[in-house]
Amino acid sequence: xxxxxxxxxIHCDACRAVxxxxxxxxxxxxxxxxxxxxxxxxHRKLSHIPKTVEVMPVE
Ligand SMILES: [Zn+2]
Numbered sequence: 001x002x003x004x005x006x007x008x009x010i011h012c013d014a015c016r017a018v019x020x021x022x023x024x025x026x027x028x029x030x031x032x033x034x035x036x037x038x039x040x041x042x043h044r045k046l047s048h049i050p051k052t053v054e055v056m057p058v059e
Pocket of ligand 1: 012013014015016017039040041042043044
């Protein structure tokens with residue numbers, strides 16, 4: 001299933017801060033690099049991509 005074109009949201013597991021929001025699917029590595037390897041809100045280290053990924057349908 002192709003999810004390109006759908007808004008994608010990735011939250012920090014610990015504090016629910018939005019780490020990435022956009023309509024392009026990025027690789028986990030890109031998201032971690034863009035966050036400097038940690039959550040910008042709670043500074044929790046991101047060793048892997050957070051589990052919570054929401055893909056919202058386009059209305
Ligand atoms: Zn956090």
